[in-house]
Amino acid sequence: MFPWNKQFPFDQTGFTQHFNKMNPKEVENYIQSVMKNVFGGDFSQQFPFQGELLQKNKNERSSKQDSPEIFETNDYIYVKLPVSEEEIGKLKLQHTRHQFIVQHQSVETKHMLPAPVKRKGTKARYTDGFLEIQFIKLQEESISEVAISYE
Missing domain, CATH: 1.20.5 (Single alpha-helices involved in coiled-coils or other helix-helix interfaces)
Incomplete structure (x- = not known):
């Protein structure tokens, strides 16, 4: 029987301890x-x-740490943006189907979203130094038929 209890492929005793030291x-x-x-x-x-x-x-x-983290699920897109508590009242959030815009005083930053989102139903909340934004993904799967002409 194959000796599975040994540290394959290294058949030396104490190999792990050697690496730890x-x-x-x-x-x-x-x-x-x-x-x-x-x-x-x-x-x-x-x-x-x-x-x-x-x-x-x-x-x-380290300078990019202020950039948002974007997570995507089947139904939603989540954006996690580090923001201090003092800045929350000064922020203005907007979005289109493909990007969201954060306006802070006169500075505007645009971030692309990984999928199109709906115009309504977006939620934002502030917790533990992060602004969390939830977008509803647009589930548009309309199929258009194209006629082929003969010449």
Whole structure:
């Protein structure tokens, strides 16, 4: 019978404990030295997620934290937008079938929706630092028949 209780494909005892004891800094240094040996001294220009570029991407991601999270189900589209309690009274929300618009003072941001939504029935509520918006998806499946002409 096959020994399923062992750590397949690594048949060494204590393999998991060995991995748990590894220092992430040592692993990073090892990977960096291998990369230098394979790709040369200044390999950071060849790979976009190395060195200064990595820091730039982290900064961009932190600035995008104010962008909304959009979830889609069969019947609804949910948008979760981080907003402080002081800003709630100053916000104005609008939407078309394909995008929603957030106006804060004189700044207007538009966000595309993943599917068309109905004009009415949208709900918004503020909880725990987030504005949650629920759109009803437009279930329009009308089929049009096209006549074919002979020439």
